[in-house]
Amino acid sequence: MIEKNTELKIIEAARKVFLVRGYSGARMQDIADEAGINKAMLHYYFRNKDKLFESIFSESVNNIRDIFSQSLNSEKEIDNTLINFIATYSEFIKNNRYLPSFIINEMQQGSEMVEDLFKKNIKMYPIEFIKKLKKEQSLGTLEKYDPLQIIVSIIGLCLFPVLAQPVLKILFDYDDNKYDKFLTERVAFLQKFIIKGLKK
Amino acid sequence: MIEKNTELKIIEAARKVFLVRGYSGARMQDIADEAGINKAMLHYYFRNKDKLFESIFSESVNNIRDIFSQSLNSEKEIDNTLINFIATYSEFIKNNRYLPSFIINEMQQGSEMVEDLFKKNIKMYPIEFIKKLKKEQSLGTLEKYDPLQIIVSIIGLCLFPVLAQPVLKILFDYDDNKYDKFLTERVAFLQKFIIKGLKK
DNA sequence: GTCTATATAGGGATAGAC
DNA sequence: GTCTATCCCTATATAGAC
Numbered sequence: 001m002i003e004k005n006t007e008l009k010i011i012e013a014a015r016k017v018f019l020v021r022g023y024s025g026a027r028m029q030d031i032a033d034e035a036g037i038n039k040a041m042l043h044y045y046f047r048n049k050d051k052l053f054e055s056i057f058s059e060s061v062n063n064i065r066d067i068f069s070q071s072l073n074s075e076k077e078i079d080n081t082l083i084n085f086i087a088t089y090s091e092f093i094k095n096n097r098y099l100p101s102f103i104i105n106e107m108q109q110g111s112e113m114v115e116d117l118f119k120k121n122i123k124m125y126p127i128e129f130i131k132k133l134k135k136e137q138s139l140g141t142l143e144k145y146d147p148l149q150i151i152v153s154i155i156g157l158c159l160f161p162v163l164a165q166p167v168l169k170i171l172f173d174y175d176d177n178k179y180d181k182f183l184t185e186r187v188a189f190l191q192k193f194i195i196k197g198l199k200k
Numbered sequence: 201m202i203e204k205n206t207e208l209k210i211i212e213a214a215r216k217v218f219l220v221r222g223y224s225g226a227r228m229q230d231i232a233d234e235a236g237i238n239k240a241m242l243h244y245y246f247r248n249k250d251k252l253f254e255s256i257f258s259e260s261v262n263n264i265r266d267i268f269s270q271s272l273n274s275e276k277e278i279d280n281t282l283i284n285f286i287a288t289y290s291e292f293i294k295n296n297r298y299l300p301s302f303i304i305n306e307m308q309q310g311s312e313m314v315e316d317l318f319k320k321n322i323k324m325y326p327i328e329f330i331k332k333l334k335k336e337q338s339l340g341t342l343e344k345y346d347p348l349q350i351i352v353s354i355i356g357l358c359l360f361p362v363l364a365q366p367v368l369k370i371l372f373d374y375d376d377n378k379y380d381k382f383l384t385e386r387v388a389f390l391q392k393f394i395i396k397g398l399k400k
Numbered sequence: 401g402t403c404t405a406t407a408t409a410g411g412g413a414t415a416g417a418c
Numbered sequence: 419g420t421c422t423a424t425c426c427c428t429a430t431a432t433a434g435a436c
Contacts, residue, residue: 006419020308025224028412038421043413045419098308105305107366108298109225119370143396148372148382149389152361160356163363166307170319172348182348189349196343197397206401228430238403243431245401 007045009035011055018056019098022105026053054117057106060099061121067092072129078136081129082154082198083191090158090187100159126151142198150198157190207245209235211255218256219298222305226253254317257306260299261321267292272329278336281329282354282398283391290358290387300359326351342398350398357390 004012013035017026028049032039046052071088074081093100106114133150136142161168161183169179204212213235217226228249232239246252271288274281293300306314333350336342361368361383369379 022222022224022305024222025309027410029410039412040414040422041420047413049412101301101305101308104364104367105222105301107370108220108301110366115370118367122371125371143392145389145393146385149386149393152364152368152386153357153390153393156356156360156364157353159364160360161352164304164352164356164359166310167304167318168352170307170315171322171325185346186349186352189345190353192343193345193349193353193397196399197393199396227428229428239430240404240432241402247431249430 006035006037006041009037010042010045010052014052014056015059018053019060019102022102023049023053023109050113054113057103057114058117058121060103061118063096064099064103065122065124069124069126072126078132078142079195081132082195086154086158086190086194087187089155090183090190093159093162094183097162097165101163104163140200143200145198154194157194161186206235206237206241209237210242210245210252214252214256215259218253219260219302222302223249223253223309250313254313257303257314258317258321260303261318263296264299264303265322265324269324269326272326278332278342279395281332282395286354286358286390286394287387289355290383290390293359293362294383297362297365301363304363341400343400345398354394357394361386 010031013031014026016034017031021027021030026049028039028042031052032042035041042052046055067089071085071092072081074084076084103118107118129151130147133142133147137144165179168174169176172179172182174182210231213231214226216234217231221227221230226249228239228242231252232242235241242252246255267289271285271292272281274284276284303318307318329351330347333342333347337344365379368374369376372379372382374382
């Protein structure tokens with residue numbers, strides 16, 4: 001087993017701690033423990049907590065942006081674009097449970113630093129997808145809903161069960177396995193439900 | 201103007217601070233300032249930060265539960281039940297923006313205290329609504345989806361735009377007014393979209 | 401009940417040896 | 419580059435006067 005370099009170990013540990021606990025809940029000591037080093041090293045590599053946080057937050061925003069544009073901008077026609085997006089995006093979110101709530105929460109705090117980092121990194125506006133929607137709407141195959149309402153709905157339908165996972169698990173009395181099954185089955189459900197909801 | 205009693209002032213201030221900043225981000229000093237008193241008073245009325253937090257978290261869970269069961273358990277048939285729920289629930293969430301993310305986030309931390317409080321207060325499982333869905337499904341008027349998938353979808357469609365508000369405002373370049381309009385228009389959109397998606 | 405002053409702990413940051 | 423020891427500020431909590 002090759003020993004990973006320290007900077008990488010720190011990044012991975014910081015990612016784990018920040019994504020679950022958030023900026024204010026994260027402890028430098030916890031990150032050091034998770035990385036198997038001491039606190040001083042954190043400051044040696046990343047001057048302070050803010051700088052370390054910035055690097056984690058930025059990469060998180062980039063990850064969300066990449067998977068989003070990558071899975072939405074397909075050359076296929078509308079049905080397959082939707083089916084493909086729902087599957088790809090759901091899979092990504094399932095494997096990155098804490099990403100959405102992390103970003104949403106930090107943004108909610110309204111700190112300048114976070115908002116600037118977000119603006120700097122995000123740059124995504126699904127123009128191509130909106131064009132595709134509008135074309136179908138004018139052809140009369142899709143209901144004439146506001147494209148942004150549609151997009152927020154699709155993303156929300158994929159994200160919400162992962163965002164609210166800790167709450168929903170208790171409400172439904174589902175263990176990890178059952179909830180995982182719920183998420184897996186959800187993909188097919190969403191593909192059908194969304195397309196039916198949009199079609200004229 | 202009648203002077204509110206101190207305990208009430210503390211509760212209101214704590215609510216404001218905890219809901220936005222969360223447990224770890226909240227400062228007793230900020231709560232004292234918001235209430236217009238000094239820190240010592242917080243400890244006089246609520247022994248410590250944990251106790252104060254508990255009372256806010258509990259009332260938050262109760263609020264969510266009340267509005268949920270209240271707006272879902274109507275005597276009407278399925279279409280009107282849905283239309284009524286979407287309108288009532290959306291309105292409530294709009295007026296209580298921070299409630300959902302507060303509960304979801306604290307639950308994500310996985311502390312025993314929070315999880316116990318949640319379990320103790322929540323007790324909601326929409327049995328009547330599920331019955332109503334299943335009846336329509338067996339009559340062939342609704343698609344035979346898993347009722348829990350349906351419920352998670354409806355709630356998610358209402359909650360997500362409020363949960364993700366700080367992110368979506370930036371993505372869409374919407375100011376407060378435009379976003380408010382977006383949320384208002386969303387109700388009618390959701391009523392149509394959801395019913396179309398569910399109908400056979 | 402309400403205040404000021406202060407104790408105590410927690411956590412981010414630095415100095416300095418190796 | 420990595421460690422130990424320590425600094426020092428911040429935040430919670432308490433003591434005690436009024």
